[in-house]
Amino acid sequence: MKKFLKKFSVKKALYAILTFVLSLCIVGVTTCGLLRFSVFDKGFLTDALNNSNYYRDLCDEITDDLKDIGDASGLDKSFFEGFVNEVFVRQDVQDYINKFYSGDKLKVDNRHFDESLRTALDAYIQNNRISDYDTSGINYFVKEATKIYVSNIELKYFDALQALVQKYSSVTLIIIIICLGIAVADCLVIILTNEWKHKAVRYIAYATGSAALFNLIIPGAVLLSGLLKKITIISRSLNDMYMACLNTIFVDMLIISGVLFVFYAALILVHGKIRTKSV
Secondary structure, three states, X not given: OXXXXXXXXXXXXXXXXHHHHHHHHHHHHHHHHHHHOXXXXXXXXXXXXXXXXXXXXXXXXXXXXXXXXXXXXXXXXXXXXXXXXXXXXXXXXXXXXXXXXXXXXXXXXXXXXXXXXXXXXXXXXXXXXXXXXXXXXXXXXXXXHHHHHHHHHOOOOHHHHHHHHHHHXXXXXXHHHHHHXXXXXXXXXXXXXXXXXXXXXXXXXXXXXXXXXXXXHHHHHHHHHOHHHHOOOOOHHHHHXXXXXXXXXXXXXXXXXXXXXXXXXXHHHXXXXXXXXXX
């Protein structure tokens, strides 16, 4: 009897370990898959920016900063009304994103802004018949205004994130393949070594349910606590951009959790049917 209990306990412990490993593999696949199609995909970031108020807020912030430096230089505030072109802003931000994902040096192309500002200043000087202007002063103003534009176009913290994205982008695919291989092998061992197949299905169901809970707990806790609303990052535009990205990631995690729960429920139903037939 003792030998039987000992053997039974070891067997249960082994299946518990296999179930835990399978759960980890499912979590690894879903997490790496989510990262690969979100943080490591420039299309995700582009969509997040387009689906938020980022560009409109960014243009407003650049305009306000330019008005401040223009006012200090004696320019009428109306000079910068409508000056910042959202089309060019979108192009420059997208160029910055492309460089971020390609691994190129993160540098904003400010040529069109510089040229547009000089053209607008020449027209302003002619229209207002200003003759006593200082060329060096204008060059200094253009230089400072361009710095403001570049500073706003740059996506803050992306210089630090670029190395991580370049390093781990390809690693996620390797982890997905490894986890899938281990998961398949794990399932085969559980199924083939169990005399009662309903028990094998139950173990796989437990692993799936555990992975679903993992994908539910983190985003659920953050969204329910309202933590995202308490976070403020530098400017309104950047805050909206980062919040849009985080919200999308958390919603995707909830969707993944929901899909896994559906699989869990289906496996439990299969377990019940097989068990009924075997009795």
